Amino acid sequence: MSTYFEFTNPTKLCSGTGAADNIAYELKMLGARKPMVLSDGVLEKIGTLSIVLNALGDLPVGRVFTEIPRDSSIDTVNRIAEEYRDYGCDSLLAVGGGSVLDTAKGVRLLISQKADDLKTLMGCESIPRGAHIPFVAVPTTAGTGSEATAVAVIKDTKAHVKMEYISTELMPDVAVLDPRMTMTLPPRITASTGMDTLCHAIEAYSCIQKNPVSDAYALTAIGLVRENLIKAVRFGGSAKARLALANASFLAGASFSNSMVGIVHAIGHALGGVCGVPHGDAMNILLPAGMMFNRKVCADSYGKLLFYLAGEEVYEKTPSRKRADRAIAEVLRLRSRLHTLTGLPQTLKEAGVDPAAFPEVAKTALNDGASIVNPRQVTREAVIRILEVCYGD
Amino acid sequence: MKKELLSGVNQIVLEALFRGFRVLYREDSRVRKEIHQWRDGLTLKLVCGPGGAVLAMRKDPEKGIARIRRAQRADITMRFKSVEGAFRVLSGQIGVADAYAAHLFFLEGDIYQTMSFVRCVEYLEAYLFPPFMSKRILKEVPEKQVSSLLVYGKALLESGR
Numbered sequence: 001m002s003t004y005f006e007f008t009n010p011t012k013l014c015s016g017t018g019a020a021d022n023i024a025y026e027l028k029m030l031g032a033r034k035p036m037v038l039s040d041g042v043l044e045k046i047g048t049l050s051i052v053l054n055a056l057g058d059l060p061v062g063r064v065f066t067e068i069p070r071d072s073s074i075d076t077v078n079r080i081a082e083e084y085r086d087y088g089c090d091s092l093l094a095v096g097g098g099s100v101l102d103t104a105k106g107v108r109l110l111i112s113q114k115a116d117d118l119k120t121l122m123g124c125e126s127i128p129r130g131a132h133i134p135f136v137a138v139p140t141t142a143g144t145g146s147e148a149t150a151v152a153v154i155k156d157t158k159a160h161v162k163m164e165y166i167s168t169e170l171m172p173d174v175a176v177l178d179p180r181m182t183m184t185l186p187p188r189i190t191a192s193t194g195m196d197t198l199c200h201a202i203e204a205y206s207c208i209q210k211n212p213v214s215d216a217y218a219l220t221a222i223g224l225v226r227e228n229l230i231k232a233v234r235f236g237g238s239a240k241a242r243l244a245l246a247n248a249s250f251l252a253g254a255s256f257s258n259s260m261v262g263i264v265h266a267i268g269h270a271l272g273g274v275c276g277v278p279h280g281d282a283m284n285i286l287l288p289a290g291m292m293f294n295r296k297v298c299a300d301s302y303g304k305l306l307f308y309l310a311g312e313e314v315y316e317k318t319p320s321r322k323r324a325d326r327a328i329a330e331v332l333r334l335r336s337r338l339h340t341l342t343g344l345p346q347t348l349k350e351a352g353v354d355p356a357a358f359p360e361v362a363k364t365a366l367n368d369g370a371s372i373v374n375p376r377q378v379t380r381e382a383v384i385r386i387l388e389v390c391y392g393d
Numbered sequence: 394m395k396k397e398l399l400s401g402v403n404q405i406v407l408e409a410l411f412r413g414f415r416v417l418y419r420e421d422s423r424v425r426k427e428i429h430q431w432r433d434g435l436t437l438k439l440v441c442g443p444g445g446a447v448l449a450m451r452k453d454p455e456k457g458i459a460r461i462r463r464a465q466r467a468d469i470t471m472r473f474k475s476v477e478g479a480f481r482v483l484s485g486q487i488g489v490a491d492a493y494a495a496h497l498f499f500l501e502g503d504i505y506q507t508m509s510f511v512r513c514v515e516y517l518e519a520y521l522f523p524p525f526m527s528k529r530i531l532k533e534v535p536e537k538q539v540s541s542l543l544v545y546g547k548a549l550l551e552s553g554r
Contacts, residue, residue, distance in 0.1 A: 004495045125499040126472070164504050209494035260494075297532075369504040372490050372511060377533035
């Protein structure tokens with residue numbers, strides 16, 4: 001662990017039953033008079049967006065934009081920022097999964113910095129405070145934790161690369177976690193996004209930027225995933241399980257926003273950019289192999305994780321020298337149960353990845369910012385080996 | 394130590410870094426491969442704290458890298474928050490990855506392209522620092538393709554231009 005650390009989480013959290021009903025109040029308190037609402041077509045169609053729009057009451061909406069693609073892109077962000085200005089909006093309300101929230105973060109950055117092209121704002125912790133644009137985030141999946149992070153992953157569609165933006169200027173003022181927002185998620189997506197949360201927490205707990213505060217968030221998140229993920233997959237209507245996973249996602253997001261993520265995310269981002277593998281699916285496939293790779297230098301950390309992954313009894317019964325391996329086995333066991341319940345792919349082969357893409361994936365993963373904070377040196381050979389193991393032949 | 398003195402040391406190490414880069418571009422296939430991936434004319438700057446030492450360079454198709462004016466805006470700038478933080482890295486007390494984790498510097502420009510530069514710095518550190526230091530600051534010490542003595546010798550003879 002570093003001898004110096006920083007921890008930032010200025011986002012106000014509104015979590016629980018009826019949380020979405022307070023959005024109008026929160027926006028008004030932030031000084032918003034004419035918000036732009038960002039969402040996607042599916043949420044509009046199934047009625048999730050209307051729950052939020054109805055909750056806005058007498059607050060006039062400047063523009064509702066629902067054409068955000070599955071992978072947020074720089075072009076989309078630039079276009080929305082233009083519309084924000086054209087429609088005279090003064091604040092942002094994002095309702096959606098990681099793509100919608102990251103798009104909103106990019107738009108907020110562009111507007112607050114008075115810029116026209118997101119590419120001109122690339123960097124890490126280098127953006128000074130700009131104009132305050134009120135920003136409320138309402139996640140509709142429990143996985144990315146984007147509502148709690150200073151990170152946005154936005155695709156450069158020309159270069160086929162997912163660009164990382166890191167700045168506290170990206171962080172929402174308010175995050176709203178309402179179980180109604182995730183209640184309609186199908187079991188497979190619930191499983192995939194839940195494994196994304198788990199991956200955030202495990203990588204946050206083992207990266208070289210970890211610190212005591214991020215550890216506390218990560219460990220709590222892992223416990224919540226263990227207790228609620230299978231429940232939410234099997235009984236999607238359980239508001240209690242849904243809310244617990246939303247809280248876990250927020251906690252894991254706040255954790256990794258401060259300690260960063262490692263090799264699993266570096267390869268996962270690359271698989272998303274090069275092969276189009278959905279992020280949660282990639283995390284689910286790569287996590288055990290990534291842990292096995294890091295085990296050499298993370299045995300102590302993984303050993304401690306067993307308590308949160310399997311519970312007190314298993315932890316106590318497992319000799320300390322075997323706890324790290326048992327922790328990895330617990331992740332494999334959870335993955336296997338989710339595969340049985342939902343068909344979530346466990347191999348890159350099942351996810352439709354062509355091994356011919358491995359060299360390109362490895363090249364992209366090596367250049368991902370997450371590689372630098374991984375506890376073990378990330379090399380091309382290591383990435384290729386992990387990809388081969390995960391292919392599952 | 395006084396800030397001026399630390400800045401002076403930083404400037405000397407930056408000079409060694411620049412010359413070392415030039416030498417390794419010729420002598421180490423991995424560094425050559427990394428730099429070949431950069432687009433021609435890509436500009437990079439290392440700024441060692443406010444008012445501190447600066448290394449400003451660009452990719453050069455023949456020499457690997459060449460200097461640019463320090464005042465010129467670069468595509469990628471690694472900017473240390475303090476002279477002292479830069480000194481810790483340049484004197485081999487802490488590695489680049491740990492410095493990133495400890496928020497000693499921030500980055501302006503494309504993170505994706507910066508990772509290649511970071512790998513080059515780590516290769517260079519394996520040559521410039523004695524093994525007991527490189528083992529402490531690098532997660533894994535890369536194998537040397539030529540001897541450190543040769544790199545030092547050639548760096549001394551290398552043009553600083």
